[in-house]
Amino acid sequence: MTLPLLMFFLLAALAVAGAVSLILARHPIRSALSLIVVMVALAGLYLLLGAEFVAMVQIIVYAGAIMVLFVLVIMLLNAGEEERTNLSRLAGPPGLLLAGALAAFLVTAAARSGQFIAAGGSEAPSGAVSTRALSGLLFREFVFPFELTSFLILVAILGALVLAQRENS
Amino acid sequence: MSFFSQHPFLVAALIKSALLLFIVLTTLAYLTWFERKVIAHIQSRWGPYRVGPHGLLQPLADGLKFLFKEDPTPAGVDRLVYFLAPFLALTLGLTSIAVIPFGPEPLRISGYETHLGIADLNVGLLALFAITALGVYGIALAGWSSNSKYSLLGGLRSSAQMISYELSLTMSVVGVILMAGSFSLREIIEAQAGRSAWGLLPAWNLLAGPFPQILGFLCYFVSAVAETNRAPFDLPEAESELVAGFHTEYASFKFAMFFMSEYANMITVSCLATILFLGGWLSPFPATPLWSWTHYLPSVLLAGFGLLVLWDGLRYTTLLGKIVLPGLGTVFCVLAGVFAAVPGVNHFIQGPFWFLLKVFIILFVYVWLRATLPRLRYDQLMAIGWKLLLPASIVNVIVTSFAILKWGAR
Numbered sequence: 001m002t003l004p005l006l007m008f009f010l011l012a013a014l015a016v017a018g019a020v021s022l023i024l025a026r027h028p029i030r031s032a033l034s035l036i037v038v039m040v041a042l043a044g045l046y047l048l049l050g051a052e053f054v055a056m057v058q059i060i061v062y063a064g065a066i067m068v069l070f071v072l073v074i075m076l077l078n079a080g081e082e083e084r085t086n087l088s089r090l091a092g093p094p095g096l097l098l099a100g101a102l103a104a105f106l107v108t109a110a111a112r113s114g115q116f117i118a119a120g121g122s123e124a125p126s127g128a129v130s131t132r133a134l135s136g137l138l139f140r141e142f143v144f145p146f147e148l149t150s151f152l153i154l155v156a157i158l159g160a161l162v163l164a165q166r167e168n169s
Numbered sequence: 170m171s172f173f174s175q176h177p178f179l180v181a182a183l184i185k186s187a188l189l190l191f192i193v194l195t196t197l198a199y200l201t202w203f204e205r206k207v208i209a210h211i212q213s214r215w216g217p218y219r220v221g222p223h224g225l226l227q228p229l230a231d232g233l234k235f236l237f238k239e240d241p242t243p244a245g246v247d248r249l250v251y252f253l254a255p256f257l258a259l260t261l262g263l264t265s266i267a268v269i270p271f272g273p274e275p276l277r278i279s280g281y282e283t284h285l286g287i288a289d290l291n292v293g294l295l296a297l298f299a300i301t302a303l304g305v306y307g308i309a310l311a312g313w314s315s316n317s318k319y320s321l322l323g324g325l326r327s328s329a330q331m332i333s334y335e336l337s338l339t340m341s342v343v344g345v346i347l348m349a350g351s352f353s354l355r356e357i358i359e360a361q362a363g364r365s366a367w368g369l370l371p372a373w374n375l376l377a378g379p380f381p382q383i384l385g386f387l388c389y390f391v392s393a394v395a396e397t398n399r400a401p402f403d404l405p406e407a408e409s410e411l412v413a414g415f416h417t418e419y420a421s422f423k424f425a426m427f428f429m430s431e432y433a434n435m436i437t438v439s440c441l442a443t444i445l446f447l448g449g450w451l452s453p454f455p456a457t458p459l460w461s462w463t464h465y466l467p468s469v470l471l472a473g474f475g476l477l478v479l480w481d482g483l484r485y486t487t488l489l490g491k492i493v494l495p496g497l498g499t500v501f502c503v504l505a506g507v508f509a510a511v512p513g514v515n516h517f518i519q520g521p522f523w524f525l526l527k528v529f530i531i532l533f534v535y536v537w538l539r540a541t542l543p544r545l546r547y548d549q550l551m552a553i554g555w556k557l558l559l560p561a562s563i564v565n566v567i568v569t570s571f572a573i574l575k576w577g578a579r
Contacts, residue, residue, distance in 0.1 A: 029247065029310075052290070052292045056296055060299045064303055065335075068306070071313075072329070075309065075312070075321065075325060
C-alpha cells in the first residue's frame with residue numbers, strides 16, 4: 001500500500017461520500033457543501049494523475065466561483081429544507097435498484113477494460129503534463145474550439161444582462 | 170531516529186509546519202498589537218501601554234479574554250455550518266502560508282538539507298489563488314448560518330465584494346507571470362535578480378522589464394485590500410453598519426478565529442505582493458563586491474534596534490518594563506553580534522531579512538490606510554472593482570504582452 005494508492009482511496013472515498021451526501025441531504029446548503037467536497041476531492045485526484053494546472057483551476061473555477069454562486073443563490077432565496085412527499089418516498093426503492101444495476105454495469109465494464117489496456121491501447125502519459133504543453137495545445141491545435149467556447153460564454157453573459165434588464169422595466 | 174532516516178522529508182515537513190504555524194500565530198497576535206499602536210499614534214494617542222511594557226502583553230490578554238468569554242450559540246442556527254464557518258476561514262487563512270518561500274539558502278542540519286518554506290509547488294501561485302477563492306465560503310456561510318438579518322446581509326455583501334475583487338486580483342498578476350514564465354514562486358523571485366535602468370535600480374517586477382508593473386502593483390494592492398475586507402473597503406464588517414456584519418452572532422473564540430483569519434489573509438497577501446512585485450528575498454543593492462558591506466545591514470539594524478530597546482527600557486516607568494525591555498534589547502544586540510561574526514549565518518539570513526523587511530513595510534502601509542482613509546460606500550466599492558480595477562488589469566495584461574513580444578521578457 002504505497003502512499004499514492006492510499007491517497008487515491010482516501011480521495012475517492014471522500015468524493016463518493018460527498019456525492020452520496022449531496023443526494024441524501026435535506027437542506028440545499030448541505031448539498032452545496034457536499035458538492036464542494038466532491039470538487040476538492042476531484043482536484044486531489046487530478047493532482048495524483050499529474051495534472052497540476054487542471055487541479056488548481058478546478059479549485060479556482062469550480063469550487064471557488066461556480067459553487068460560490070450556488071451558495072449565494074441558496075442564501076438569497078432562503079431555501080428551506082426539502083419536503084418528503086409520498087411520491088418521492090415511493091421513488092426510493094426503484095431508484096436504488098436502478099443505481100445498483102448501473103453500478104454492476106460499470107464494474108463489469110471496468111473489469112473487462114483490463115484486457116483492452118493490456119492489448120496496447122493509448123499510451124499513458126508519463127509524469128506531469130506541464131502547463132506549457134497544455135497551453136501549446138490549447139492555443140495551437142485547439143484554438144478554434146477555445147475561441148468558440150469563450151464566444152459562447154460571452155453570449156450567455158449578454159443573455160443574462162438582457163433578461164435582468166427586462167424584468168426591471 | 171530510524172524513522173527520521175527512512176522518511177526524512179515527512180519528518181522535516183512536519184517539523185517545519187509546526188514551527189511555521191507557531192511563528193505565524195505569534196506574528197498574527199503581535200500584528201494586532203502593531204496595528205493598534207500605529208493607528209493610535211496616527212490619531213495622536215498612545216494605544217495599549219498598560220498591559221506589559223509598551224502594551225506588549227495586550228495580545229496575550231486579548232487571547233485569554235477570548236478563551237474565557239461566554240460562547241452562546243443563537244437559537245435557530247444551522248449547527249454544522251455555524252461551527253464550520255470560522256474553522257474554514259482560519260484553516261484556509263493559515264494554509265496559504267505553506268507555499269510561500271522565505272529565503273533562497275537551504276538550511277543544513279546534521280547533513281539534511283531543507284529549503285525555507287514548506288512546499289515549493291510549481292503551480293504555487295495558482296495554489297494561493299485557489300485557497301483565496303475558497304476563503305469566500307467562511308464568510309458566506311457565517312453570514313447565512315447565523316439566522317440573523319444583519320449577518321445575512323453582511324455576509325452577502327462581503328462575499329459579493331470578495332468575488333468581485335478576486336477577478337482583478339488574479340488578472341493584475343498575469344503580467345508578472347508573463348515576465349517570469351512560470352507559476353512557481355521561487356522561479357518568479359529568481360527571475361527578478363539583476364539590475365535594470367543602467368544598473369541604478371534592482372530588476373524587480375515593479376521597476377524593470379519591458380513594462381514595469383506599476384499599474385499591476387497598484388491594481389493588485391487595491392484588490393488585495395478589498396479582498397481581505399480591510400479599510401477602506403470594510404463596509405461589510407464596519408462597526409457602524411449592520412451591527413458587525415457577518416460575525417455579529419459569533420462570540421469569544423469563534424470571533425477570534427474570524428479575526429485571526431483576517432490578519433492571516435493580510436500577511437499572505439503582503440507576502441505575495443513582496444514576492445511578485447518587490448523581488449521577494451532579493452536585496453535592493455547590487456551583488457558586486459563593491460557593495461558587500463550591505464551584507465552587514467541586517468546585523469547593524471538589529472543592533473541599533475536592540476540598543477534603542479535597551480535605552481528605552483532603562484528609563485521605563487514600571488519595574489517589569491525595567492527588567493524585560495533591557496533584557497530584550499540585550500538579546501537583540503547579542504543576536505546581531507552573532508550574525509555579523511559568523512559568515513555562514515550572515516549569508517543565510519540575508520534572504521529572510523530582506524523578505525521580512527518588505528513584508529513589514531507593506532503591512533505598515535495596510536495599517537496606515539486603515540487609519541487614514543474613510544470607508545467607501547458599498548456601491549462605490551463595487552463600482553471601483555468592476556469599472557476601474559478590472560479594465561485596468563486587463564489593459565495591463567495587454568500592454569505587458571505587447572511589450573514582451575517586442576522586447577523580450579527581460
